[in-house]
Amino acid sequence: GNSVTQMEGPVTLSEEAFLTINCTYTATGYPSLFWYVQYPGEGLQLLLKATKADDKGSNKGFEATYRKETTSFHLEKGSVQVSDSAVYFCALVANYGQNFVFGPGTRLSVLP
Amino acid sequence: EAGVTQFPSHSVIEKGQTVTLRCDPISGHDNLYWYRRVMGKEIKFLLHFVKESKQDESGMPNNRFLAERTGGTYSTLKVQPAELEDSGVYFCASSLKMNTEAFFGQGTRLTVV
Numbered sequence: 286g287n288s289v290t291q292m293e294g295p296v297t298l299s300e301e302a303f304l305t306i307n308c309t310y311t312a313t314g315y316p317s318l319f320w321y322v323q324y325p326g327e328g329l330q331l332l333l334k335a336t337k338a339d340d341k342g343s344n345k346g347f348e349a350t351y352r353k354e355t356t357s358f359h360l361e362k363g364s365v366q367v368s369d370s371a372v373y374f375c376a377l378v379a380n381y382g383q384n385f386v387f388g389p390g391t392r393l394s395v396l397p
Numbered sequence: 398e399a400g401v402t403q404f405p406s407h408s409v410i411e412k413g414q415t416v417t418l419r420c421d422p423i424s425g426h427d428n429l430y431w432y433r434r435v436m437g438k439e440i441k442f443l444l445h446f447v448k449e450s451k452q453d454e455s456g457m458p459n460n461r462f463l464a465e466r467t468g469g470t471y472s473t474l475k476v477q478p479a480e481l482e483d484s485g486v487y488f489c490a491s492s493l494k495m496n497t498e499a500f501f502g503q504g505t506r507l508t509v510v
Contacts, residue, residue: 321501327503328401328503328504329440329488329490329501331498389437390439
């Protein structure tokens with residue numbers, strides 16, 4: 286079946302540090318890939334997405350590239366801020382499927 | 398435009414009681430999904446409505462869970478009777494089309510004691 290694996294947290298960084306959260310997936314066919322973020326006290330928000338191989342999703346300084354050869358969709362940001370503290374979820378939707386498959390989430394804490 | 402809204406935001410009930418969660422999707426979204434996250438683990442799919450019809454309910458854990466979407470608008474998820482392992486955060490999401498971006502609500506945190 287389809288699955289998503291992402292690095293376990295928590296991840297603690299200082300402000301302006303470089304962030305990488307690894308995400309790899311297993312899926313049949315060509316899924317669409319997503320990063321969702323949950324800020325404290327809020328719901329899940331779409332951060333970025335990519336729908337085909339080599340696409341790069343970007344938003345709010347975050348980037349992730351759909352790598353079919355390594356089945357990965359790693360999230361990166363060059364300089365994190367305290368306001369980026371949240372839980373980040375990698376997810377996929379199979380092209381024939383109907384629902385999202387999520388990773389376990391990675392909690393990020395950014396210290397001033 | 399209003400987003401996906403869920404009620405209540407928190408619920409604490411005793412084992413054996415009944416709880417009903419409600420979700421109001423974005424207007425015009427035919428697709429409505431329920432997910433839950435138990436004890437900090439993965440967010441797991443429960444079921445999917447297309448309008449008022451259950452398209453896929455393969456993720457429903459057992460017959461103590463009943464979801465409805467009368468008239469194809471809002472949806473309810475009833476847990477009866479609740480068990481301790483039902484504690485978690487229940488998310489609702491809606492989308493215009495399948496296999497595309499889904500918009501999530503804030504979730505309902507259910508605690509069964």
